[in-house]
Amino acid sequence: QTAKPQVVLLATGGTIAGAGASATNSATYQAAKVPVDKLIAGVPELSAVAQVRGEQVFQIASESFTNEHLLTLGKRVAALARQADVDGIVITHGTDTLEETAYFLNLTVRTDKPIVVVGSMRPSTALSADGTLNLLNAVTTAADKSSRGKGVLVVMNDEIHNGRDVTKSINIRTEAFKSPWGPLGMVVEGKTYWFRAPAKRHTMNSEFDIEQINALPQVDIAYGSGNASDTAYRAFAAKGAKAIVHAGTGNGSVAGPVVPALRELRAQGLQIVRSARVVGGGFVLRNAEQPDDQYDWVVAHDLNPQKARILTLVALAKGADSKTLQRVFMEY
């Protein structure tokens, strides 16, 4: 009998480790309560798929993830990926910022071993809790050789998503994670089925390397709306932001009263990234809506504001200027 693949489960908290007062509490509960050994013990079916060992990296709700958490987690994932006795890595994570961590790892961990990020929408104590099957599907995907070289994956609700594309699109359904360009595959009854592969640079082909990153700059997001003012942009700059991601209306458009502030801040050295707040997937074109060449601003292409923040962090940590920043937004 051949040995089972070895999968390390890194637990960070979230609703998948959440506990409510009763089985009918599907939305009222405390995140980050159940420790990693209990998560593993709660799904005995895991042992048929892989040899799973767990590590509790953090025990937090993902809305409280900081840049330091990203660095700590990324370095641990990279160290494990280098070990010969690790075939795949699963990260349990709160769903609120799961897409940000998945994209960060996708950009910075240089490995072709499967890295799968997973969460749940209902706490472990709820009726029809979704965490157990999500976890089994995530370990199945991480243990599968066919998952290699596809970048960091997110497995939720039987679907395998590209960690770059996927976003939390609703907060009250188990069918919460969507990729604007579609999922990569499915996990059904312990088997993976693939339909497409990521086209953008990631992991092994990335120019970024978590081993070389020891600090991440402050990058903030300001939200566009009607009656917009420049207050938030100037306040972020005053507090030391190195870049501001503009979560713009429509095609990353910028309200008239905000334009002079963004031009001034750019002149002071901050990078200005125009993204789109639209939910179906943005697509911001350079020099459409605003003269980006003239203002030396950057467009986020199809990345949503929170993902644009992650790529900006990583690029600025490597000293990117505005030209490099624009290049990486098209390549990653």
Ligand SMILES: NC(=O)C[C@H](N)C(=O)O
């Ligand atoms: N469903 C969840 O995991 C939400 C929770 N607030 C978290 O992100 O940790």
